[in-house]
Amino acid sequence: MTLTIGQVAPDFTLNNQFGESVSLSSFKGKKNVIITFYPFSFTGICTGELCSLRDDLGSFQNDNAELLAISCDSMFTQKVFADQENYKFSVLSDFWPHGATAQAYGVFDEVRGCAIRGTFIVNKEGILSWQVIHGIGEARDSADYKAALAAL
Secondary structure, three states: OOOOOOOEOOOOEEEOOOOOEEEHHHHOOOOEEEEEEOOOOOOHHHHHHHHHHHHOHHHOOOOOEEEEEEEOOOHHHHHHHHHHHOOOOEEEEOOOOOOHHHHHOOOEEOOOOEEOEEEEEEOOOOEEEEEEEEOOOOOOOHHHHHHHHHOO
């Protein structure tokens, strides 16, 4: 499935690293949401990207924005990963049904069984306003997210 800028973003409810349910729709009318899919916890590029977001978290998680990181790893893996890297944002598990949310966003790699690097910004009205998709081995630049948020 390919998403188009201007369409309603697919809603989802996933567990974060603490086992709490987080729904995209819970932010509607309140915050813009940055959704960043990554392939696997504890891997070099993924850790580097998320640490970059962690180190500038105020730009991505504040009164106007919420950061949600998603992979197909289990909630238990997400907990250890988030604790180890001191992530203070929701690290969500798209484990079961395996990759269903990544599939809804068009970023599930059927062969590898993981999400590819897709980032989506959903505005306060629940509309997809920006997206970038990279291959598994291509790192993203968080400065691009900042520019897209500033444009809202």
